[in-house]
Amino acid sequence: MTIIVTGGAGFLGARLIAALLADGADRIVSLDRVACPVDDARVTSLIGSIDDPAAVAQAFQGGADIVYHLAAVLSGQSEQDFDTGLHINVDATRLILEECRKQARPPRFVFTSSLAVFGGEMPDIVPPTMVLMPQSSYGCGKAIGELLVSEYSRKGFVDGLTVRLPTICVRPGAPNSAASSFVSGIIREPVAGQASECPVPLDTRLWISSPGVAVDNLVRAGRIPADDLGLSRVMDMPGITATPAQMLDSLEKLVGAGARARVALTRDPRIEAIVCSWPGAFDVTRARALGFGADSDFDAILRQFLADR
Template sequence: MKIIITGGAGFLGSLVATELLRAADAGQAPIPFDEILSVDLAPCPVQDERVTSLVGDLASPDVLREAVTAEVVGIFHLAAVLSGGSEADFDLAMRVNVDGTRALLEAARAAGSAPRFVFTSSLAVFGGNVPEVVPETWAAQPDSTYGAAKAMGELLVNEYSRRGWVDARICRLPTISVRPGVPNSAASSFASGIIREPLAGVESVCPVPHETRMWLSSPEAAVRNLVFALGVPGEALGAWRGINIPGISVTVGEMLAALDEVGGPDARALVRDERDPAVEGIVCSWPGEFEVQRLLDAGFTRDEDFLSVVRRYADGLAAR
């Protein structure tokens, strides 16, 4: 019994693999499995005999035929071109985020095992005039190429689930902060950069107004929720499988205040304001808060507050 993680060599993908292994070792696996297969352009960094890597392009039919077999019981589809990269290269975004998703779904359909399929979508599917707190039933109206591609992916995944070819969970992730490492192509990359870089003594740029409200999750909480979603029975989700993964609503000004409290005024002074209309146009179109009480009651979790997220990240830096 095998679980596939597309994008398994990436930051979130490797964390999902680690969390799956931890849960299995604790007797708490969301579904039974004995192998994790990472499908990515590089090997998964997780060192465990239960983790194997298939290095190749997800768009390749040969790669998909090798990866998606009747033994597959679960798929985490994390591979994607992110928001900034999608806006810069429309054709690449369509090839990877839309065509690649359909190709993976077709491979699952051909395998015939109807695996549980966790699709990581994004709050970027929302745009236009959204309410201050977005209800669960609010319709997608993306204002970016990335959001449009993810919305198309959601419809594809839900239709394949409706037909019984996969058993879907469409997880719209909050913006992840604080993400370690280096900046990525996401328009929201600054949400980690304005914390991560100053705590390392490096200057950072804030490209949006301080009153911008963001829906955030720590990496740890996001990964726990993705793995939890795999174990939720499909019938508990209903016909439409889209869920807004719980996060916390924080303004950029409040994020900088948390940086000041944890890192001190010297760290705070390393962040300078430099408005970027391209980033602002994407990020400021996203909702800043969602109704998630039903999901919390069902067992999903979220961070206590952003200050504790920053403290935990800083403690991790100190321990290295």
């Protein structure tokens, strides 16, 4: 079985590749702008951009049974650079789908979308039938991508599944261009003894998943039989609802008051306009019935991060 992972050199992509290898994958192709950090003879690391037809064609040279499309321009950069955001998040997604269309057998196509496809007035718990109303360029691009995956699935070009991931927390490493980067930053930096800022109100509801659970759910998304998916090829992934205040309570309890004191509340209207338009809870009954998992609470997420450091 050959699996292609776009964005395979990134934090989530590299973890997914490691999990797929542990699950018995025969051959994995990573396509990213830098080399994949996973050192394994079964991994082919291609350095290139997902908007380059030659690079995409090279990734598919050995065929594809499953394609995980993770690569994207993140929310902050998409908002600042409209053209690049739509080009990578929409045009390049269609380029990859067209390459899938050339395959002898339609591959399973797992597209990672975002809760940023929602906006406007929403109920406390968002149902699976909620109308999309993105309030950011990133959310718009992801919504278009969802429709493309559903249409290519309807036509039989791919066996697609869009998974809307929660905000992943806690991400190691440096902050990135995502508007949600602070969600990890208000934990990661204080644990490392560094100052951090929370740019949104402390009572903002956030839909969160640990990296481990998110990766397990992505592996599951590649395996689940098409007959179990039915007509709808879009699914909100399970998560937990947590506010920055609750996250900081956990930080104080598990790390100490000194760590919490390193976080300053510094409102940023630009970040607030994006993040506060996102829903804070979802009805994930269907996903849970299909075997997708969730963390128990934020204490468990923080304990996982502390254990992995």
